[in-house]
Amino acid sequence: MEASAENTGLTSSEEQELLKEFLAESNDNLARLDTDLVQLEQEPGNHELLGAIFRAVHTLKGSCGFFGYARLQAVAHKAEHLLSELRDGKRALTSGLSALLLRSADAMKRMIDAIGRGKGEGDVFERSLLQQLDAALEHVEERHAAPVLESPREPSANESAGTPNSLRVEVSVLDRLLDLVGELVITKNQLHQYRDGSTGTDTQLESIVQRLAVITSDLQDGVMRTRMQSVGTLWSKLPRVLRDLSVNLGKKFTLETNGAETELDRTIIETIRDPLIHIIRNACDHGIEAPDVRSARQKPAAGRISLNAFHEAGQVTIEISDDGAGIDPSIVLAKAVERGLLTEWAAQQLSEREIVNLVLMPGFSTAKEVTNLSGRGVGMDVVKTNVERVGGSVELVSRPQSGTTVRLRVPLTLAIVPGLIVTAGKHLLAIPQANLQEVVKCEAEQARTALETIQGNLFHRWRGELIPVGDLSTVLQVPPARSRTLNLVILIAEGRRFGLIVDRIRGTQEIVVKPLAAHLSGLNEYSGATIMGDGKLALILDVTTIASRLGVASGTDYRDGTAEEKAEDSAEHAVLTFAAGSAVRLALPLPSVERVEDVSMKDIQQVTGRALLDRNNHLLPVIDVAKLLGTESAADDVRKVIVCQEGEQVVGLLVDQVFGVSQCDPAHLFQSPHRFVRGTVRAGETVADVLRLEELVSNSNRQGAA
Amino acid sequence: MTAVDGMTYVSFSIAGHCFGLCASEVEEVVMAPEITEVPLAPKYLSGLINLRGQILPALRGSVLLGLPEDGETGMVSLILRLKSGLVGLQVDRIGEVLQVDASNCEPAPGNLSPALKKSLKGICRTGGRLLLELDGSALEPATLAEMNRN
Numbered sequence: 001m002e003a004s005a006e007n008t009g010l011t012s013s014e015e016q017e018l019l020k021e022f023l024a025e026s027n028d029n030l031a032r033l034d035t036d037l038v039q040l041e042q043e044p045g046n047h048e049l050l051g052a053i054f055r056a057v058h059t060l061k062g063s064c065g066f067f068g069y070a071r072l073q074a075v076a077h078k079a080e081h082l083l084s085e086l087r088d089g090k091r092a093l094t095s096g097l098s099a100l101l102l103r104s105a106d107a108m109k110r111m112i113d114a115i116g117r118g119k120g121e122g123d124v125f126e127r128s129l130l131q132q133l134d135a136a137l138e139h140v141e142e143r144h145a146a147p148v149l150e151s152p153r154e155p156s157a158n159e160s161a162g163t164p165n166s167l168r169v170e171v172s173v174l175d176r177l178l179d180l181v182g183e184l185v186i187t188k189n190q191l192h193q194y195r196d197g198s199t200g201t202d203t204q205l206e207s208i209v210q211r212l213a214v215i216t217s218d219l220q221d222g223v224m225r226t227r228m229q230s231v232g233t234l235w236s237k238l239p240r241v242l243r244d245l246s247v248n249l250g251k252k253f254t255l256e257t258n259g260a261e262t263e264l265d266r267t268i269i270e271t272i273r274d275p276l277i278h279i280i281r282n283a284c285d286h287g288i289e290a291p292d293v294r295s296a297r298q299k300p301a302a303g304r305i306s307l308n309a310f311h312e313a314g315q316v317t318i319e320i321s322d323d324g325a326g327i328d329p330s331i332v333l334a335k336a337v338e339r340g341l342l343t344e345w346a347a348q349q350l351s352e353r354e355i356v357n358l359v360l361m362p363g364f365s366t367a368k369e370v371t372n373l374s375g376r377g378v379g380m381d382v383v384k385t386n387v388e389r390v391g392g393s394v395e396l397v398s399r400p401q402s403g404t405t406v407r408l409r410v411p412l413t414l415a416i417v418p419g420l421i422v423t424a425g426k427h428l429l430a431i432p433q434a435n436l437q438e439v440v441k442c443e444a445e446q447a448r449t450a451l452e453t454i455q456g457n458l459f460h461r462w463r464g465e466l467i468p469v470g471d472l473s474t475v476l477q478v479p480p481a482r483s484r485t486l487n488l489v490i491l492i493a494e495g496r497r498f499g500l501i502v503d504r505i506r507g508t509q510e511i512v513v514k515p516l517a518a519h520l521s522g523l524n525e526y527s528g529a530t531i532m533g534d535g536k537l538a539l540i541l542d543v544t545t546i547a548s549r550l551g552v553a554s555g556t557d558y559r560d561g562t563a564e565e566k567a568e569d570s571a572e573h574a575v576l577t578f579a580a581g582s583a584v585r586l587a588l589p590l591p592s593v594e595r596v597e598d599v600s601m602k603d604i605q606q607v608t609g610r611a612l613l614d615r616n617n618h619l620l621p622v623i624d625v626a627k628l629l630g631t632e633s634a635a636d637d638v639r640k641v642i643v644c645q646e647g648e649q650v651v652g653l654l655v656d657q658v659f660g661v662s663q664c665d666p667a668h669l670f671q672s673p674h675r676f677v678r679g680t681v682r683a684g685e686t687v688a689d690v691l692r693l694e695e696l697v698s699n700s701n702r703q704g705a706a
Numbered sequence: 707m708t709a710v711d712g713m714t715y716v717s718f719s720i721a722g723h724c725f726g727l728c729a730s731e732v733e734e735v736v737m738a739p740e741i742t743e744v745p746l747a748p749k750y751l752s753g754l755i756n757l758r759g760q761i762l763p764a765l766r767g768s769v770l771l772g773l774p775e776d777g778e779t780g781m782v783s784l785i786l787r788l789k790s791g792l793v794g795l796q797v798d799r800i801g802e803v804l805q806v807d808a809s810n811c812e813p814a815p816g817n818l819s820p821a822l823k824k825s826l827k828g829i830c831r832t833g834g835r836l837l838l839e840l841d842g843s844a845l846e847p848a849t850l851a852e853m854n855r856n
Contacts (some may be wrong), residue, residue: 183759427745476745518790518847519763523746529754531760537742537754537761 018114022063023167026112029056033105034240037098041243043095054083060108071121072111078133080516085137099247100136102240103129133369137538171266171397176226181216181223182512185416188216189509189533218509224413229269231309231318232260234276241277241304247283251291252302253284259309264316265413271390272318272410277381279320279406280305282380287324287404297401299323315392315434316412321405327398329355339364345669349589352647356398360384391527417513419530421506421538422489427480428538429502430511430530435543437490437497438462439505449488452658457574460499462490465595469499476525493547500546509533513540523594525549575664575681577688578642579653581626581633587664587681587688594643594650596658601637604654609703613652621699622652623690628676646697653696662688710809715830717801717837718784725797726830726837727784733792735800736783739764750850755794756781764794765845765851769805772821790847802816806830808836814838821853 022074036053040046061076079101085091107126114122137176167288197211207294213261235257253497288294288303308319329352336358337347350358360380383406384394392410397404411417411434418433440462442450449468452459458469473480481503487501493620520526527542574590605612613620622641626633634656635640641652662683670677676699678690715726716735741753741764752766764783768775780796814826825844830837843849 115826186751424745427743470779514761517761517763517793518766519751519793519850520744520747521847522748522851523744531756531759531761535756536740537756539742539744563756 006489008009019067022067023112024115026060026063026108027116027409029060030105030109031055031236034102035236036107037102038239039672040241041095041098043208046627047087050083050307051086069111069115069121071126072108072115074130075104075107075111075126078130079108079138080195081137082133087537097136102243104133114399124433163613169226174223177223178227182514184216185220185510185512186531186533190535193533207486223489224265224416227266227413228263229266230260231262231264231269231316232257234269234273235260235307237277238280238307241280242284245281249284251284251288253288254302254304258304258307262309262311262316263412264410266650268298268316268390268392268410270563272392272408273384275386276320276410277320277395278380278383281406283320283322283404283406284322287326289325293325311412312409315409318410319401319405320408323403326400326402326404327356327359327396328400329398332356332358336361336364337613351645353397354591356396359396360394368382377505391432391452393439416510418508419511419540420489420508420560421511421532422472422487422502423481423506424472424476424502425481427455427476427478428506428532428536429472430538430540431489431543431692432527433492433508435491435493437492439636440486440488440490440499441505442488442547443487444484450486450488455662458499458501460488462499464597465497466498468498468551468552469551469649471548472502473501473503473509474548475549476545491543493544495525496547496552497549498547498552500550511538511540574661575683575688575690576642577659577662577683577686578640578655579657579659581629581631583626583629583631583689585659585683585686585688586625586643586655587683588642588653588691588693589690590661592646592693593646597641597643597651597652598638599638599641600655610700611654620650620681621700622653622654623696624654625696626654627654628699644693646693649697651697651700664688664690713806713811715804715806715837715839716784717804718769718782718797719799719801720767720797721775723771723773723839724801724835724837725767726806727786727840727842728804731786731842733785733787736785736794738781739783739794741783741796748850749852750751752780752796757792757794758784760792762792762794764796765850767795767797770821770845770850771825773817786842786843786845788846793845795845804837806832808854811839 009068033053033056033639034057036049040049040053043049057076057080061073061080063691064072064076082091082101084098086093086097090096107239108128111126113122114120181227188253191209191212195205203498217563238255244253245251246253283305284303289299291301292302304323306319308317310317333347333355336342336355337344340557341364342359347355360383364379364381380396386453387394387408387410390410392408395407395409397405397407411432417508418432418434419430422431422440440450440460450460452461456469459466460469467490471480477603483504487502487505489502489505490497490499492498511530515528516523516526524545525542526539528540530538530540534539575587576590576593576596577587579585599613603613605614605619611622611624613622615619620641620643624633633654636656638656640655643650643652643656664681664683669681671679672689674689676692676695678692680687680689714729716729716732717724717726719725729848735755736755737835739755739757741755743753744751747753750766750769751765755762755764758855762785764780766780767773772796780798782800784800785792785794785799811828811830813828815824816823818826824839825841827839827841829830830839
């Protein structure tokens with residue numbers, strides 16, 4: 001340590017203890033100072049606030065004097081002097097003055113950081129800051145016209161009484177506690193397993209095991225709660241961030257927050273800290289328009305950033321919305337193609353939602369010019385990576401001209417999560433409950449019909465939705481150990497559902513997540529490991545990676561070069577082939593197909609100019625493909641409807657027969673002059689005409705309107 | 707370390723060769739631990755060991771050193787403390803703890819196989835036998851990941 005409290009007569013360990021306390025207290029004070037100063041800028045007459053700021057700086061000055069940090073003390077002293085003049089009404093708060101005070105707070109933070117890292121007060125002497133503070137103190141002109149403020153109030157009773165109820169605890173102590181609770185959970189599971197295996201009943205043992213289970217679960221809850229922090233601790237930094245952005249960008253912002261009390265494990269709070277700031281910078285820099293553009297669009301001059309946090313299905317959702325220009329899909333698409341992130345053919349297959357979410361792909365940044373705020377090469381892909389690392393997801397929703405919402409979904413905690421234990425061959429694997437939708441068990445008879453094979457790809461019809469299915473043993477390259485029962489787990493990754501065939505299902509239990517050693521860091525298929533009741537280990541599956549290995553994750557089928565093994569597949573694209581009337585075999589790109597349904601012709605209502613299918617009180621516009629192509633439909637009463645999404649619109653295509661999914665090579669697309677046909681491709685053994693879905697839809701819209 | 711001008715080694719054998727590791731690097735020896743295989747893992751990783759609630763990677767000594775595997779390969783786990791944390795090294799048999807005078811140690815000769823030579827610090831003569839001194843840093847994840855790429 002550069003300075004020491006020589007005259008205090010303390011031992012060095014006592015001094016270290018005091019120093020630690022000083023650093024923790026100063027960090028808290030400085031964090032509050034930021035928020036308070038920004039608020040003071042908006043409410044210059046708020047005397048209570050000024051008093052709080054003055055006290056924080058005063059405390060800091062006193063403590064650093066004790067430790068002999070002269071440079072820190074000098075900054076604190078001058079800032080305190082300015083604040084006291086403000087408090088006494090000797091000067092008014094100008095924007096220059098508040099900027100100076102904020103800069104002082106920053107400088108103090110830097111010095112406290114340096115002290116914390118054992119580097120004394122750091123290398124920067126802050127001379128220019130000190131000179132500016134001196135200049136400001138001498139500046140007489142500012143000393144008039146200040147509103148005369150009342151003398152500072154006494155600290156209220158609850159303020160001084162607030163401290164004894166809370167205690168500062170080292171994070172490492174909490175981490176150790178959590179480790180121990182993890183061990184306890186495992187031991188409890190072991191005891192359960194032992195009891196289940198033993199013959200005969202021992203009522204006393206039974207009640208002890210029950211009691212232990214209850215206590216363990218309460219203790220686990222309690223320890224988890226000590227690690228919880230409210231999202232508000234993240235948000236408290238934002239007023240300062242927005243203020244600085246406002247100055248730098250020449251735009252005005254207002255901040256609305258909702259659900260600041262929503263709690264998350266501190267490790268997750270840490271993970272989303274930087275992504276959150278990045279998203280907000282993006283929103284301010286690229287989302288919210290310049291003031292003149294806003295006024296032309298009849299929006300309020302100040303851009304609105306709103307934050308909303310809430311619990312949803314065992315996860316926490318944090319939404320960051322702005323009321324800016326939204327994201328222009330055509331610009332995003334052009335950029336993505338230009339950057340070689342996807343081929344033009346693939347680009348045409350994407351829905352608007354998917355296009356907007358391309359922004360999250362690595363190497364993407366839409367900023368036209370590099371500003372000093374964002375666009376430093378780190379973009380939204382870093383946000384996505386960070387959030388996905390903790391098992392969360394990111395989604396973008398853009399409303400053209402009216403704003404963008406970034407939705408982060410993160411788990412409540414990482415340490416102990418419920419999971420489903422399954423087997424593949426002789427291997428035990430755990431699937432986090434957050435990714436699990438349903439477990440489907442089919443006995444011998446059903447097992448044969450549960451899966452449909454289309455061109456070597458497996459599908460399962462789950463609640464009317466056709467979802468791709470993969471085999472866990474295949475992904476993990478292990479010999480399967482099949483039984484007569486088909487065990488299918490329905491999983492969700494990045495918003496897409498898929499089925500995974502596993503050999504056996506062992507049931508759910510609380511799994512204590514242990515990180516994998518660095519030696520296994522290359523294996524993205526696993527997110528960790530856990531210890532089972534009998535001491536055996538189970539690997540925890542990373543469902544997102546499993547989905548992409550199976551090729552069922554969103555986007556992976558038509559993305560170029562995301563992974564080496566995808567390179568071969570990138571030339572091939574999946575289409576759904578079908579027939580309508582006497583027309584040749586037809587096809588649609590698989591990504592635009594939502595599901596296929598059987599319909600009876602009497603379910604289709606003919607209304608003025610268009611046909612509608614009534615499904616669960618929901619009307620779906622239906623396009624008769626055969627009629628549109630000028631052929632006769634096969635007269636069957638029962639036909640198929642292919643439900644597809646085109647942009648924001650969901651439509652059904654009425655066809656006679658659906659053949660299945662084929663791979664085709666878009667590079668060999670034989671262009672067609674027909675208005676509704678993009679071209680002819682080889683799909684599997686035969687050829688098929690790929691329809692232009694957007695033309696079909698806009699044609700049907702026009703007819704409906706006519 | 708008891709001898710000032712020498713080193714204490716834990717000796718062990720892999721595929722008939724006698725190896726030694728500095729005793730200060732060896733945390734403990736676990737006889738026949740239960741190893742959980744990890745699908746898709748590189749060949750040098752035989753799996754994971756549960757060491758009293760800590761999950762450690764178990765490295766297959768014979769594969770790392772480019773030695774042939776025989777029937778009893780990797781029955782014993784030597785728990786080592788590397789910079790990256792604890793790891794298990796699967797060896798065939800554990801030997802004695804040896805004191806070796808520094809003057810009896812020399813660099814590894816050039817005519818060894820590259821895989822073996824890269825993993826050695828040197829060779830020591832002790833009691834008429836040769837002890838191949840393993841380099842703990844050759845087992846660090848970064849070194850192994852590079853080896854796996856080549």
